[in-house]
Amino acid sequence: MIKLKPYKRSKWQIHLLFWILYYILEVYLDFYWSRYQFPDFKWSVRLQNTLILELGYLLIKMPLAYALLYVFEKIHIKEIFKYLLYIFIVITAVFGHRFLTHYIIYPYIYGVTETLDGKYPSGFINGYVAFNSFMDLIFMVGLIFGVEITRQKNLLKEQISLLKSEKLDQELSMLKAQINPHFLFNTLNNIYGMALKKADETPDVILQLSKIMRYNIYEAAEKRISIAKDIENIKDFIQIQKIRHRHLTISFTEDIDHPSQEISPLILIQFVENAFKHGVSESLGETFITINIRLKNGILTYFIENSKEEKPHTHSTKIGQKNIRRQLELLYPQHTLSVENQNDRYIVTLTIDFHDTKPSL
Structure with a gap:
């Protein structure tokens, strides 16, 4: 949910800053003008008078500003009536401005009668003074x-950014939710097969699965985890699979210069799972999987090669692969993913530059 309270506080901070700067500007302009209008006054007297009269003008200008903003933002009526309301508010403010100038500022602050060009007495209202x-x-x-329109545009941009971030977070959560059951379902199938054979290793595999489930429930719920934890999860998964696949030759190498480098969980494991499910599990003879993970200077290179039958017995829906591709698009838009589907092997090469990671996700 988007909370607007911080922006409301920001609005009044921005408006307060605006009025302070505007007041300083008007004091400077009127003080400069008073040198010609009242050349006999001392500069200290002129400055004091200018500070007072500009405060008086703010009593007219601030209600005018917020009345117009209120009509602009809150009142929803036909355009013609809204324009008439604008005109009425402005005319009322002009009369207030003239009353303050003619009857208070000149006689009580400057101690003179208001004149036109310093020669002719000025009435309360006429074309020239009303125009001024x-x-x-x-x-x-x-x-x-x-100022207000600019503030609202910036607010809208921030809200859109938050909505996009929330939408991406929800989409990533949905993708993970699709991956987690898929991953656990395959592992439970492995344990089921071992239980039917009454294998001695079954309790150890269940314990290993418990560790993996703990990872999926707690670690995978985070937006990012250390790559060291992610690699540990991959190793746990491989240990379970090695018990089932007796004729598997697996090579796993890692070269990590920054183990605390953060990565989105459940991305790397999916490629390993696919290597087992759609490669090793569909092969009848000797099989192999080669995995190499290398992280140097913020750039991850992930290589997986696995054997496969030339004509696999089952057809993969590739749902997991689509999910991972979508996650990579959202989280690492500058990544490169190469997939080679050869006759007897499947090769995946993934490169992620962590310098290009989106900070909001």
Whole structure:
């Protein structure tokens, strides 16, 4: 679930920063302008007056800004009525701006009568002064709308990113859920065959299976585990299979320079499982599996070669292979996977550059 509370707090932080910066900008502009409008005033008096009058203007501008934003975001009416409401709010703000300027700022802060160009007395409202007030307010409205629309776009991008991440997490969980039963089902079949033969090794295999199930329940639930743990799980799986397949020659080599390197669980084991299920288990004579895992400088090279019958007796649905390909696409988009299906052998070469791993998954 996406929680919006952090973004709401962020909204008010952004708006507070906006008003502080806007206030500083307006103080600077009005203080600069007051040098020409009131040349006889000391700079300290002009600065004090400017700080006060800009605070007064904020009492008009802030309600205007949030009234327009509220109408923009919350009120859902016909466009024509919404535009009329905008116009009414702006006109009301212009009158408030003029009242503050004409009746309070000039007579009480500056101690003079408001004039036009310093010559002619200005009335409370006329075209020139109304236009000035309108432009002052619209400049502020444009800025606050720009800030808010930008904030909302960034929020939308973050929400979309979270949704994509959640969707990928759910898809990966579904893929793992398809792999785990498939993996355990094959192993239980092996134990069933040994139990029918009353093999002495059956208790040891059950104990080994318990260890593998613990891995699948706890370790595989994590997004990533160390490659050392993943390799240990592969070795446990091989030990179980070696008991059943007496005529199997298996070679397993590893060269790992960073055992704590993290990898998504249940990816590597699937290729080993396929080597047994669709290679060794379908062969009647001598069989072999060669596995080589190499990790150097963040780049994993995974090689599996297994013997197979030229005409296997069963047809593989390749569901597990499709799942693994999909997981690799989601987690390691820059990976390379080479599959060679020759007459007497099956060769898989997987390369993963962990520098290109997606951090959100």
